[in-house]
Amino acid sequence: MTSAVLQQATAATDSAASLAISFPTAPTTGSILVLVANSPQGITATPAGWALRASFAGDQGFYIWDKTSAGSGDLSVTVTPDNPAAVALTLLELNAVNVTVFDAHSTVNGTSNANNIPCSSVTTSGLYGADLLAVGALHGWDAVPDPVPTYSSGFAHLATTPVTAVSPDLVAQYVGEKATSAAGASGGTIISQTANLLNTAGFLLAYSRPAPLVIVPITAVTSYTGWTLTGETDALRALTDANDVSQLATGDLNGSTVLIDTVMGSMEKPPASFVVRVRAKRDAATAGVQGKLYDGATLLSTSDTKSPPQGVFGDLLLTFPAVEIAATVAAKWQAGLRLVVSGTAS
Numbered sequence: 001m002t003s004a005v006l007q008q009a010t011a012a013t014d015s016a017a018s019l020a021i022s023f024p025t026a027p028t029t030g031s032i033l034v035l036v037a038n039s040p041q042g043i044t045a046t047p048a049g050w051a052l053r054a055s056f057a058g059d060q061g062f063y064i065w066d067k068t069s070a071g072s073g074d075l076s077v078t079v080t081p082d083n084p085a086a087v088a089l090t091l092l093e094l095n096a097v098n099v100t101v102f103d104a105h106s107t108v109n110g111t112s113n114a115n116n117i118p119c120s121s122v123t124t125s126g127l128y129g130a131d132l133l134a135v136g137a138l139h140g141w142d143a144v145p146d147p148v149p150t151y152s153s154g155f156a157h158l159a160t161t162p163v164t165a166v167s168p169d170l171v172a173q174y175v176g177e178k179a180t181s182a183a184g185a186s187g188g189t190i191i192s193q194t195a196n197l198l199n200t201a202g203f204l205l206a207y208s209r210p211a212p213l214v215i216v217p218i219t220a221v222t223s224y225t226g227w228t229l230t231g232e233t234d235a236l237r238a239l240t241d242a243n244d245v246s247q248l249a250t251g252d253l254n255g256s257t258v259l260i261d262t263v264m265g266s267m268e269k270p271p272a273s274f275v276v277r278v279r280a281k282r283d284a285a286t287a288g289v290q291g292k293l294y295d296g297a298t299l300l301s302t303s304d305t306k307s308p309p310q311g312v313f314g315d316l317l318l319t320f321p322a323v324e325i326a327a328t329v330a331a332k333w334q335a336g337l338r339l340v341v342s343g344t345a346s
Contacts, residue, residue, distance in 0.1 A: 003156070003177060004098035004131040004207070006031060008180055012088040012159040014170060019087040022076035029071040032094040032102075032207065038062045038137040038171045041085040049075050054105040059112075059199035060139035060171060066102060069093065088161040088171045092133075097315060099131045099207040106188070106204040117174070117191040119202035124297040126208030127272050129180040133158075133205040136175075136191040140168035140198030149193040151176045158215045179209065210317065259289075260341040269330040274301070278341055280308035287345040291318040293328075294338040300328050 006028065011021040027033060035050060037043055042061040046052050050065040061081070067074070081087055106122040117136035124130040134155050138145060147160050155176035163172050174191050186204060259278075280289050291303040301324035306316040318341070328337075 001181075002098060003158075004094045005158060005177065006093040006325065008093070008159050008175075009091045010089065010159050010173075011091075012086070012162045012170075012172065013044075014086055014167075015084055016166070017084045017089060018078050018080040019089060019102075020076055020078040020089045020248070021089045023074075023091060023093060026072040026075050027069040027093045028096075029069055030096045031069045032099055033067050033069050033074060034090075034092040034094060034133065034205070035065045035077060035079070036063070036090040036135055036137075036173055036175065037065075037079050037087065038139065038173060038201075039081045039085050039087045040139060040169060041081040041083045042172065043079060043081050045080050045082075047079060050077070053102055054108075054203050054205060056108045056110070056137075056201045058110060058201065060137060060201065062108070062137040062201045064105070064135060064203065064205060082332035086170045088173050090135075090159050090161060090173050090175050091257075092129065092158070092175070094207060096319065098209060099208050100126075101208050103130050103206040103208045104276050105206065108201050108203055110199065111197070111200045111229075112199055114200065115194055117190060117197070117200040117202040119189050119191065119204045121185045121188040122204040122206050123185050124180065124206045125182050126183055128209045128211055129182050130186070130206040130208055132178045132180065132186055133207075134176040134178070134189045134191060135203050135205060136172075136173065137201045138172040138174070138197050139200070140170065141166060141195045142198070143195040143197045144156075145172060145197065149174050149176075149191050152190045152192075154185050155177050155189045181209075199247055210319075211234050211270065211273050233248075239297070258340060258342050260339065262339050263336045264339050266334050266336055269328060269333040270325055272325065273322040275326050276303070276318045276320075276339065276341070278316050278318065280316055280343065281312055281314065282308045282345060287343060289316055289318065289341065289343045291320065292340045292342070293320060294340065295328075295332050296338065300337070301325060302334075 054064040056062040106120040109118040155178040159175040288305040293301040301320040303318035
């Protein structure tokens with residue numbers, strides 16, 4: 001599966017009253033930001049606007065926070081230990097297309113005088129699996145830790161905080177990633193490298209993955225003045241091209257407009273929520289796109305409303321609530337339900 005990480009940053013200091021970390025570029029509004037910190041001192045002050053998801057207090061303080069990105073205002077964050085000390089930080093941006101919400105974390109595992117960091121299995125509840133982050137915290141070493149460790153059980157390495165010296169008082173981190181496709185016990189991982197580590201701690205952190213996207217076969221589309229086609233000159237063919245879902249008809253919104261009114265092809269009833277992807281942009285100050293599912297003229301379900309990005313096309317995931325989808329009849333899906341996507345702008 002595709003990595004959920006859009007961008008990352010690392011920072012470390014031998015001793016400081018505080019440490020700031022910044023992304024290379026401003027994060028996308030609505031993405032999930034994850035901040036990992038460890039220090040020989042405790043860090044009892046949670047950065048403003050962040051939520052504490054996991055922590056460990058032993059030979060080191062080890063903390064994981066997250067938040068939903070507000071855009072450019074979340075370019076950087078500062079962490080302040082309780083007393084001046086070494087601090088290591090990792091900052092990740094997770095794509096909201098790949099993950100939805102925080103699910104769970106494992107119990108913490110720690111070792112002393114070892115060259116590996118075990119991370120226990122975590123039990124996830126998301127129907128479509130989770131994006132797992134294996135986070136290992138290092139405190140002290142008798143040789144510089146390897147820049148890239150190895151992981152068991154299929155995890156891929158993401159980040160290592162900077163290490164420049166040998167010391168029992170310094171701290172560092174490793175972060176790896178793996179995706180699962182179903183709820184349940186994830187299985188653990190062991191982060192291994194060659195240096196002797198004086199003290200370690202490891203967590204698995206899980207973020208739920210959304211329902212898989214469905215390519216909807218289009219059999220009819222409303223006529224609309226002002227369509228702009230991507231890669232095609234025929235609206236119907238563009239909308240039914242299963243090889244490139246991004247080849248969609250698009251148009252300017254003025255007030256409230258029905259963008260698509262179509263009968264979907266035969267499909268099985270979704271097991272939970274139903275997600276439709278559309279591409280849109282807005283030039284207006286405010287705009288929203290919403291979907292509705294009908295059996296003929298009978299309304300069955302209404303999606304959430306998503307605001308397109310301004311001035312540039314972006315993917316919008318319109319999610320129809322699981323409780324409404326559960327109330328639909330499987331035979332109606334097999335016969336073909338009607339999908340209406342509308343937009344408003346002001």
